[in-house]
Each structure stands twice: as C-alpha cells, then as structure tokens.
Amino acid sequence: MFFPANLPSAAAVMSAYAAFAASTMLIRTVLNEVRNMINHFIPKRFQEKIISKLEGLLGNLSPQMTFIIDEHSGLAINQIYEASKIYLTTRITPAVQRLRVSKAPRDKNFSVTINKGEKVVDTFKGVEVIWEMVCVENELPNLDRASEQRSFELTFNKKVMDLVLTSYLPYVLEKSKAIKEENKVVMLFSQRSDTPYGSGSINFEHPSTFDTLAMDPILKKELIDDLDRFVNRKDYYKRVGKAWKRGYLLYGPPGTGKSSLIAAMANYLKFNVYDLELQSLRSNSDLRRLLISTENRSILVIEDIDCSVGLQNRQAVEDKDKKNAGKLPLSGLLNFIDGLWSSCGDERIIVFTTNHRDKLDPALLRPGRMDMHIHMSYCTPPAFKFLASNYLGIDTHGTFGDIEKLISEVEVTPAEIAEELMKSEKADVSLGGVLKFLRAKKMERTEVKLEGHDVEI
Ligand SMILES: Nc1ncnc2c1ncn2[C@@H]1O[C@H](COP(=O)(O)OP(=O)(O)OP(=O)(O)O)[C@@H](O)[C@H]1O
Numbered sequence: 218m219f220f221p222a223n224l225p226s227a228a229a230v231m232s233a234y235a236a237f238a239a240s241t242m243l244i245r246t247v248l249n250e251v252r253n254m255i256n257h258f259i260p261k262r263f264q265e266k267i268i269s270k271l272e273g274l275l276g277n278l279s280p281q282m283t284f285i286i287d288e289h290s291g292l293a294i295n296q297i298y299e300a301s302k303i304y305l306t307t308r309i310t311p312a313v314q315r316l317r318v319s320k321a322p323r324d325k326n327f328s329v330t331i332n333k334g335e336k337v338v339d340t341f342k343g344v345e346v347i348w349e350m351v352c353v354e355n356e357l358p359n360l361d362r363a364s365e366q367r368s369f370e371l372t373f374n375k376k377v378m379d380l381v382l383t384s385y386l387p388y389v390l391e392k393s394k395a396i397k398e399e400n401k402v403v404m405l406f407s408q409r410s411d412t413p414y415g416s417g418s419i420n421f422e423h424p425s426t427f428d429t430l431a432m433d434p435i436l437k438k439e440l441i442d443d444l445d446r447f448v449n450r451k452d453y454y455k456r457v458g459k460a461w462k463r464g465y466l467l468y469g470p471p472g473t474g475k476s477s478l479i480a481a482m483a484n485y486l487k488f489n490v491y492d493l494e495l496q497s498l499r500s501n502s503d504l505r506r507l508l509i510s511t512e513n514r515s516i517l518v519i520e521d522i523d524c525s526v527g528l529q530n531r532q533a534v535e536d537k538d539k540k541n542a543g544k545l546p547l548s549g550l551l552n553f554i555d556g557l558w559s560s561c562g563d564e565r566i567i568v569f570t571t572n573h574r575d576k577l578d579p580a581l582l583r584p585g586r587m588d589m590h591i592h593m594s595y596c597t598p599p600a601f602k603f604l605a606s607n608y609l610g611i612d613t614h615g616t617f618g619d620i621e622k623l624i625s626e627v628e629v630t631p632a633e634i635a636e637e638l639m640k641s642e643k644a645d646v647s648l649g650g651v652l653k654f655l656r657a658k659k660m661e662r663t664e665v666k667l668e669g670h671d672v673e674i
C-alpha cells in the first residue's frame with residue numbers, strides 16, 4: 218500500500234476511472250454522430266475547423282494517460298519518486314542520450330540517473346510504459362530546498378491504468394528497495410542538540426566487522442545468530458504481539474571492544490547507527506522528538522549509560538545528587554525502553570554500553586529490558602592469537618607461549634595489544650613489543666601488590 222491513508226485508494230481511483238471511461242465512450246459515440254452530420258450538412262472547407270473545436274470542447278480523448286510523480290509530496294519526499302529514480306537506473310537503454318553520473322566517497326557503485334527531458338521505455342507484463350524526467354524552474358527561488366521542481370511523468374495506455382496502479386508501481390517500489398539494500402552505505406547519525414537527526418549524518422567509516430573483532434568465539438556466534446534470528450522474524454514478532462526490537466547491554470573495561478562491536482553489528486546488518494547523547498536531553502519529550510526522527514533498520518546507541526543519565530542508583534537521584542541535576546531521570550529512560558521505544562518504528566536495535574555494570578540501577582538490568590548482556594573482557598590467550606593473525610597474518614611464533622602465559626596473569630585490553638601489534642609489520646619486532654609491554658604490566662602489578670602487603674604489615 219503506497220498511498221497515505223487520507224488519500225483515495227487505488228481501488229477508489231479505479232472505480233471513478235471506470236465511470237469516467239464509460240462516459241468517454243458515450244461522448245465518443247456522440248462525437249462520431251456529430252461528425253457524420255457535419256460531413257452531410259457543412260461545406261468541406263469548414264469541416265476540419267469545426268471538428269477540432271468540438272474535440273477541444275469535449276476534452277482530450279487521447280488514449281494515453283500520464284501520471285505525474287513529483288519529487289516532494291508536501292514537505293516529505295515522495296516515496297514513489299525516490300523509488301522510480303532508483304528503479305530507472307536499471308532500465309537505461311542505448312536510446313537514452315544524457316545521464317547524470319555521481320558517486321559519494323563511500324558509495325559502492327556509481328549512481329546513474331536519467332537527465333531532464335530524457336525518456337525511458339519500459340515493458341511490464343507485455344505492456345509498454347514511458348518514463349520522462351521533467352524539471353520546472355521554481356518561480357520563487359529558495360522557496361524550497363531545490364530551485365527547480367523535479368518530477369517523473371509516466372505515460373501509458375489508459376486501458377492498463379489498473380495494472381500500472383496495482384502491479385507496476387508496487388513492483389517499482391519493491392525493486393528499488395532491493396537495489397537500495399544492495400548498495401547501502403551504513404550511516405552514522407550524530408545528534409546535535411538543536412536539530413533532529415538527519416541533518417548531521419555522516420557515512421559510517423568504522424571498519425570493524427565480526428571478522429576483525431576479538432571476542433569469545435562462542436559468544437560471537439551466539440550474537441550473530443541472535444541478530445540473524447531477529448532480522449528474519451518479522452512475522453513472528455507480529456504474531457506474538459511483540460514490538461520488533463532488540464536490546465543489548467555491552468559491558469566491560471575501556472578498550473575491550475564495545476564500540477567496535479557496535480560497528481561490527483551495524484556493518485553486518487547494514488543498519489544505520491544513531492549515537493544518542495543523553496546529556497543533551499532534558500526531558501522525555503526531547504527523547505520522543507529525537508526518536509521519531511530516527512529511521513527503521515537502525516541501531517540506537519547510548520554509550521556509557523552510567524555516566525550519561527541521572528540514574529546511578531535512584532537513591533542518589535532522590536538524595537538530590539548535584540552531579541545528576543539536569544540529566545534525564547532514570548524513570549524517563551525506563552519509560553522510553555518499555556513504552557515509547559516499543560511503539561516507535563520497526564526493526565530497531567538499542568545498545569547500551571557501560572564500563573561498570575555493577576553501578577547501573579537494578580531496574581535497568583531487570584530481565585526483559587535488555588535482551589542480551591554481553592561481557593567484553595580483558596584479552597585472553599585465544600583473543601591474542603586472533604589479533605596476531607589479524608594484524609600480522611601469522612598463526613605461530615616463538616614468543617606466543619610466553620605471551621599467552623603472561624596474558625592470563627595480567628589484565629590487558631585488546632586495545633592495548635592491538636596498539637603494540639601495530640607498531641611494526643615485522644612480527645619479531647611487534648611481538649617483542651607485546652612481550653615487553655606485558656612484562657612491564659606484570660611488574661607493575663607485583664609492585665602494587667607488594668605495596669599493599671607493606672601497608673598491611
Ligand atoms: N575485542 C577487540 N577486537 C579487536 N580490536 C579491538 C578489540 N577491543 C579493542 N580493540 C581495538 O581497540 C580500539 C578501541 O576499542 P573500542 O573503542 O571498541 O573500546 P571500548 O570498549 O568501546 O572502550 P570505551 O569503554 O573506552 O569506549 C578499537 O578501535 C580496536 O582497534
């Protein structure tokens with residue numbers, strides 16, 4: 218269904234059209250009769266003129282019909298226009314003479330669109346339709362975003378209007394959606410306090426994927442399976458009456474890959490990312506406004522949830538904790554997760570990150586609020602091997618034994634190991650660096666322990 222509810226449906230248009238078609242048939246018959254009479258009674262030299270006048274009076278009885286598909290529908294973008302633009306790139310024939318070619322830095326493919334005045338002929342179920350790109354200069358410049366009004370004109374035989382409305386245009390919408398998905402570049406939307414999302418979007422350049430992320434392989438597989446199940450379960454969510462949403466809480470020390478994991482999820486699903494800064498929100502209505510401006514198939518991220526919201530233990534807030542003054546209250550956020558969030562859009566993922574799960578209010582951790590809690594841990598020996606293979610392309614080395622032993626004795630983050638590995642492309646050098654770094658860490662730890670021991674004595 219591609220008509221907004223307040224417009225006449227395709228069926229209503231069709232029945233009105235059927236009535237209209239019947240009356241034009243009648244007019245045509247009458248016109249033929251009149252033409253016969255004119256042939257009999259009017260001198261030949263006046264005949265042409267009178268007939269063309271009469272036809273003018275009775276309207277254009279051409280067998281063709283044209284749909285005008287404007288770029289904008291009110292303030293919003295006209296979905297059919299967008300879809301047609303994308304669809305037509307697959308229907309360009311040698312007859313087309315001028316094309317517009319463009320490519321944004323991160324786009325996978327060139328975007329080729331037809332230019333104004335160009336026509337494209339398409340055939341659908343044996344029926345021929347003609348597309349034309351039309352541009353009209355706006356009389357009042359700067360009234361709208363563009364100084365010209367663009368539209369497509371779709372012309373076909375009136376007899377196939379039903380087919381165009383109920384099969385062809387839905388087919389164009391479907392096709393364009395598939396093309397869009399294939400070429401999609403993941404976007405990162407960063408919220409600015411004074412504007413809703415949309416104006417501050419940048420292409421999402423984070424290169425992290427599940428293939429580059431070191432984490433417990435069982436947990437990684439569990440998460441990927443969970444994401445797959447989630448995106449494939451539209452009907453299931455509908456049937457059980459649950460909002461098509463999923464929430465993940467990522468917790469662990471700084472540098473263990475929480476942000477990288479979000480990037481990997483976005484790149485895997487090709488979902489856009491909305492980075493929500495709760496600090497700049499003052500009220501629930503701010504939150505609602507923001508939420509409405511986000512798109513479906515997106516990941517909403519709230520980083521460092523323990524710091525962003527006035528929710529480190531409700532008690533602290535009730536005690537008029539000065540630090541939290543002006544922050545969005547916990548109740549707002551909980552309402553948001555339970556209600557607002559559930560009623561807003563489809564195919565959404567929400568991710569919270571925190572360095573201190575223990576500091577979060579238990580109300581936020583209650584089962585059912587977040588679907589999966591994912592622990593990003595300090596580097597483990599298998600995680601180290603994964604990183605070494607990723608950064609240096611090696612699976613064994615003389616230093617591995619010592620490094621793995623040390624890694625299980627100290628707390629070191631994947632970020633720290635990655636930094637050492639990046640220092641040289643020569644395995645001997647960078648692994649030597651890792652070893653040195655780990656030994657220094659171990660010394661540090663022993664010293665701290667000894668100090669503690671001294672104090673105790
Ligand atoms: N598990 C990991 N696998 C691969 N690389 C990692 C991993 N963890 C960290 N890194 C590397 O360290 C960098 C910093 O990690 P990241 O920003 O994802 O950590 P974080 O957990 O979000 O930290 P913070 O809590 O400070 O936000 C990443 O860009 C990546 O290069």
Ligand SMILES: [Mg+2]
Nearest residue numbers: 475476477520
């Ligand atoms: Mg982070």
